[in-house]
Amino acid sequence: GLYEANYQPQAPHDFVAGTPFHYTEPAPTYVLTAESFRRNLIALTTAVAQNDEPAIEEFLKALDVARSPYLPWVVDIDQIIRQASHRAEMYSSDGMRTRIDMLVSRTLSILEPVLRDSRTLPVPATLTPIQPAVAPEWAFAKDRNLIHLASSELADAIAGHVVMTPSAAYHVDELGPLARELRRLGIPVAFMVTDRRWEWTEAGLRAWDFPAYAFPESHDWTASVAGIVTLNDWGEEPHQAILAANESGVATFAKVEGVQDFDDIDVPRVRNPYQTARYVLCQGPNDAAALGDRADTHVVGNTRLEAIWSNPGRRPLTDLVVVNLNFTWGVLEEARTMWVDTVIAATNQLGYRTVFSLHPAEKSRPEGVEISELPMRHLLTRASVLVSRFSTVPFEAMARGVPFVYHNPHHEAVPTFHEPQGAYEITRTADELAAAIELSRSWIGGYRDRSERFFREQIDIQPGVPSEVRAASAIAERVKSS
16 A cells, blocks of 8 residues: 555655655655754754764764765755754843854854765756745845834734734743644734844744734734733833733733742832733643732643653763852842852862853852853753752753752742742751752652652643643633633
């Protein structure tokens, strides 16, 4: 039958579609080889970003295409490397675009000797290489920027759309899959960002097939859309857009972006987070309980953390202690020096290699410590223990199976981590932290089981129903009823 024929060697005259190369093996061989090639391109880019020379050599050997010369024709090498470069730099802020461009350029130059012969093979007159599809006017070509329209023109362009308003790179990672699911349900989607936030979101938005518009001066456009989704309903342009949309009766949604001080207990200003939008898409039952009757809540999970949890945890190969330094946006910044000093005192007692990972908004770099430029998600694949204050990063550590210590010598009051349920230790002194790090290391290998109860109260997971599917269903239902 047709299925069995797919696994038979092909006739000599059969070509790989759009290339000058003959099939000589069963068709699935080519599919698997192309996927392996794509994955090795991503791994090579990551190795280049980390300046890991042995890994670079390893992946270059794996990418040797002498036996598979058709691959550069059927795999978009430049696009894959750019997307991998964006992921490697997604937690950067200032100059992110420049660093991505440099990483792409360096990776391509390292790869060029491997590809040179294949890229210069002659093309038979009867065949042409695969050409990219003709993009619509709004497509994210390299020489394009945000679409700037007056409010009235914008209202016509996005009438009936659900508008996504990301403010950071990781917002795009959460909203992109959600936008895809909404489109699958027949609901058109557009993105909207400020000029100031474009540098942080541009690379991520290029990976999604949706238009992106700049916020105009007026918010009259909000009356024409079907809904607005934000991850931050208390600041900047998204806040103003939500207010205007609420007045017009448009459905507005705030998706909880991570751990949150809902009551502004430790935050030195009144934000009232997740209390401006009409509907709040919560990560887990703890979010909904914290908001109580102040918001119309719907528990939908978190796409990024759910994906990490769904993969097997990894046992670290080193004794690396990773420290998450995040005293930003004016929240308890006066405690930063004391916190860092107690961490250094504790880790000096133990002698394990310790690296600090700084939030992009940190104003200065602590002296006398090793600071890693790698994204936290990379560090957590190597860490044996994470030390952190109040942050979303501990949730990711739990999902990856990395034991976490909640270090709180400054007595922050937001209650999220005050009841560990056996998932982690709480410390207030250097000696307590040193002991907790040693204890936590004994949990390696079984930490996901230990932390599962706490984690799933923060991040709700429904097997077989991804977070973005649940969120899209909640949005679609309320958009249709508005």
